[in-house]
Structure formats: structure tokens, C-alpha cells
Amino acid sequence: MGISSELLDHSAAIVDAWSMPGGPPPGAPEGPTNRVTNELSEVGDGLAVVESFSHVVAFRTDEGLVLFDASSVFTGKGVTASLRAWADDRIHTLVYTHGHVDHVGGSGALLADGQERGHAAPRVIGHEKVEARFDRYRFTDGWNLAINARQFGPGFGGGGGRDGRKATFLPGNTLACTETYRDELDLSVGGLDLELHHAHGETDDHTWAWIPSHKAVAVGDFVAWVFPNAGNPQKVQRYPLEWSAALREMLTLEPELLLPAHGLPVAGKERVATVLGDLATALERLVADVVAGMNGGATLDEIVHSVRVEDDLLRRPWLRPIYDEPEFVVRNIWRLYGGWWDGDPAQLKPPPAAALATELADLAGGPGRLAARAQELSAAGDHRMACQLVELAAQAGQDPGLWHLRAELYRARALTETSLMAQGVFNETARSSDERAES
Numbered sequence: 001m002g003i004s005s006e007l008l009d010h011s012a013a014i015v016d017a018w019s020m021p022g023g024p025p026p027g028a029p030e031g032p033t034n035r036v037t038n039e040l041s042e043v044g045d046g047l048a049v050v051e052s053f054s055h056v057v058a059f060r061t062d063e064g065l066v067l068f069d070a071s072s073v074f075t076g077k078g079v080t081a082s083l084r085a086w087a088d089d090r091i092h093t094l095v096y097t098h099g100h101v102d103h104v105g106g107s108g109a110l111l112a113d114g115q116e117r118g119h120a121a122p123r124v125i126g127h128e129k130v131e132a133r134f135d136r137y138r139f140t141d142g143w144n145l146a147i148n149a150r151q152f153g154p155g156f157g158g159g160g161g162r163d164g165r166k167a168t169f170l171p172g173n174t175l176a177c178t179e180t181y182r183d184e185l186d187l188s189v190g191g192l193d194l195e196l197h198h199a200h201g202e203t204d205d206h207t208w209a210w211i212p213s214h215k216a217v218a219v220g221d222f223v224a225w226v227f228p229n230a231g232n233p234q235k236v237q238r239y240p241l242e243w244s245a246a247l248r249e250m251l252t253l254e255p256e257l258l259l260p261a262h263g264l265p266v267a268g269k270e271r272v273a274t275v276l277g278d279l280a281t282a283l284e285r286l287v288a289d290v291v292a293g294m295n296g297g298a299t300l301d302e303i304v305h306s307v308r309v310e311d312d313l314l315r316r317p318w319l320r321p322i323y324d325e326p327e328f329v330v331r332n333i334w335r336l337y338g339g340w341w342d343g344d345p346a347q348l349k350p351p352p353a354a355a356l357a358t359e360l361a362d363l364a365g366g367p368g369r370l371a372a373r374a375q376e377l378s379a380a381g382d383h384r385m386a387c388q389l390v391e392l393a394a395q396a397g398q399d400p401g402l403w404h405l406r407a408e409l410y411r412a413r414a415l416t417e418t419s420l421m422a423q424g425v426f427n428e429t430a431r432s433s434d435e436r437a438e439s
């Protein structure tokens with residue numbers, strides 16, 4: 001099989017167009033930037049990417065395959081089939097770029113396939129905090145099932161529920177690490193040298209790798225062709241400044257091939273530098289602006305409503321706020337360097353939300369008045385204020401119609417949001433609000 005450069009040509013066209021001084025020309029290509037097809041493309045000599053959720057990056061060596069990530073429980077079988085159409089060598093080493101379930105959940109399928117072929121089980125390498133993450137997933141299983149269903153939609157809650165077993169967030173057949181490391185680890189497998197580096201970023205257990213013979217970086221979720229997932233409202237702490245530092249460190253190696261776990265691989269030193277540099281710049285500026293506000297005594301509210309990422313960066317197809325978004329990253333930076341209190345003294349020990357809503361509804365002339373104003377604001381496109389008022393109306397009133405209206409306004413709002421995370425929360429709110437109205 002010759003080297004198919006279709007994927008690399010595609011990313012080259014996008015990066016070249018969108019990094020032009022003065023902005024992209026009319027009709028510049030935008031995508032698709034992320035496909036979950038389980039299709040395998042060779043992007044180098046003995047080097048392949050399987051596009052999935054997450055991708056699997058595979059290197060062929062004299063001792064067997066070296067893989068970065070195992071994809072999810074939903075896609076494990078599909079990526080295994082694609083890999084096997086490319087190479088039937090045993091999997092020598094599987095590196096987890098981090099312990100998110102979409103990167104480790106397919107490991108059971110890879111192992112089962114190997115066992116059928118009589119292969120020895122692979123060595124599984126991850127950062128030393130991967131196992132602590134797995135422990136936390138088991139500890140907070142119900143929470144994680146619920147938030148993933150809310151973020152990605154029903155059906156994406158968990159895996160491993162086949163054969164009558166209860167579905168768990170971390171699939172029960174996920175392979176544990178057989179080797180862990182703390183800061184750096186050099187590997188040599190069948191003639192292929194790899195340097196693993198740990199850095200905080202999207203997670204506290206992340207690994208990125210430098211592969212000198214390909215001048216390549218395998219970066220896990222440090223690059224995902226979306227605005228960095230450094231603000232997820234429903235999940236644990238992320239590390240935007242450490243994330244940008246890791247991107248800067250990759251840049252010093254002058255990589256010529258970028259191998260992310262989501263989105264497109266990128267070839268060419270300048271293109272790779274553009275993508276890595278843009279991501280680093282966006283994160284650095286956000287952190288600098290939020291911390292300047294904190295140091296200057298601003299409240300979280302003042303910071304949330306003033307700190308922005310410039311449109312020129314946000315429009316670039318490798319930085320679009322379609323998964324996470326800058327506003328959420330701002331809150332996450334506040335949480336990282338500050339505490340949970342937002343600086344509003346009324347919010348330090350507030351009254352129960354329903355009691356406050358009842359008080360305000362009485363002052364306004366009843367929940368119906370709040371609801372009517374909410375509807376007006378929604379129609380006028382002020383969804384932030386509309387949802388705030390309908391929330392008060394619903395909390396203060398007994399009428400199921402208020403909960404239906406609440407559903408309607410959140411559904412309207414979801415349509416205006418760019419990020420999957422905001423859409424997920426608002427759509428789930430609409431769904432449960434209708435359900436409550438009918439109960």
C-alpha cells in the first residue's frame with residue numbers, strides 16, 4: 001500500500017488558507033476536521049492514523065506495533081478491524097496518551113483480537129496518574145455516566161454493559177497500565193525510538209511523545225482541532241497554562257508531523273508550528289487576562305463578561321469553540337487559582353434558590369410576569385437574561401406551563417450556542433423540564 005496523503009493534503013489546504021496574512025480567501029476549506037469513520041490512512045512510512053473517537057496512531061516496528069490510544073468502547077472493534085487490514089503484527093506496546101474513556105475503552109477489543117491470534121498481551125504504558133483516574137471513575141461512576149450522557153447525548157453514558165452486566169463509565173475490560181512513568185520515558189521498540197513526556201493540560205495524566213525518526217509529535221488531546229477543552233463545566237480541573245507550556249516545548253523540537261488524537265494530522269514544519277502556536281497563544285492570553293483581573297480585585301462576573309479571545313483566532317478551524325469554549329476556560333482558570341466563591345458576597349451563603357425566586361416573583365407581580373418578560377427577551381435574542389428570568393419563574397410557580405416555557409426557552413438558546421458542552425446542558429435542561437411539567 002502506498003502512502004495515502006489525502007488526510008495530510010486536506011489539513012494542509014485548511015491550515016494554509018486560514019493562516020494567510022489578512023485572513024482566509026473566500027471559499028477557504030473548513031472541514032471536515034474530525035471524522036469518526038474508523039478509516040485508516042498511512043501518513044508516513046510504517047505509520048498510520050485510524051480516524052475514530054479517539055484516533056489510534058500506529059507505528060509498525062520489527063517487534064510489533066506501537067499504538068497511541070485504543071479508542072473508545074464503542075469504536076474499539078472498528079479500529080481493530082481497520083488496523084488488522086493494515087498489519088497483522090502483534091501489538092507490542094500500547095501507550096495511553098491519558099486515561100479518558102474515549103482513549104482507553106477500546107483496549108479490551110484490541111486484547112481480544114490479539115488473543116484470537118495467539119499474540120502475547122501488549123505492554124500498556126501510561127503516566128502514573130492514569131490508574132488514579134481509573135479509581136476515581138469507579139468511585140464516581142454514576143456522576144460520570146450522567147454527565148457524559150448530558151454532554152454527548154443519551155447512549156454515550158458508558159460502556160461494557162454487554163452480556164447482562166451493568167454499564168459502567170470505565171468499561172470493565174479496560175486494560176490497566178503494566179508500566180507507568182512520572183516525567184519522561186525513553187522507549188525503543190523494534191528499531192523505533194520514542195520519547196514520552198508528561199505534562200498537565202486537559203488532564204493531570206497526559207503524555208505526549210517525540211518520535212525522532214519521523215520528526216513527529218503524537219500529542220493526544222493537546223491538539224484536538226477544537227478550542228482547548230480546558231473549561232469543561234462538568235468535569236475536574238484542567239490546566240491551561242501548563243497546556244500552553246507543553247505546546248511551546250513541542251515547538252522547540254521543530255516537529256514536521258503532528259499526530260493528534262482528534263482532528264486532522266498535519267504535515268510540514270510551518271503548519272505544525274502555526275497550529276501549536278495558535279493554541280498556545282490563545283491559552284496564554286486567557287490565563288494572563290483572568291489572572292490580571294484576579295490580581296486587580298475583579299469578581300468572577302466582571303472577568304467572565306470582559307475577557308475574550310480575539311475572533312481571528314477563534315475562527316481558525318483548529319480553534320473553533322464547538323466543543324468547549326473560552327468562557328468556560330475563564331471559569332476554570334478562576335477555579336484553579338482561586339476558590340469556588342465568585343466574589344459576590346450574596347453568593348457566599350445565599351438563600352435557597354426557590355425562596356429567592358418566590359420573593360422576586362412576588363415583587364414582580366407573580367411568576368407569570370417574569371415568564372412573560374422571559375419570553376420577550378428570548379424572542380429578542382437575549383437568551384442569557386431570558387433563561388435567568390424563566391428559571392426564577394419556574395422555581396417560584398406551580399404551573400406546569402412554566403416548566404414547558406422553560407423547556408422552550410432553553411431549546412431556543414441551545415440552537416444559538418456553538419459549543420457541544422453548552423448545547424448539551426441546555427438541551428438536557430429542556431428535556432427534563434418537559435418531563436417535569438408532565439409528571
Ligand SMILES: [Zn+2]
Pocket residue numbers: 054100102103221261262
Ligand atoms: Zn479525547
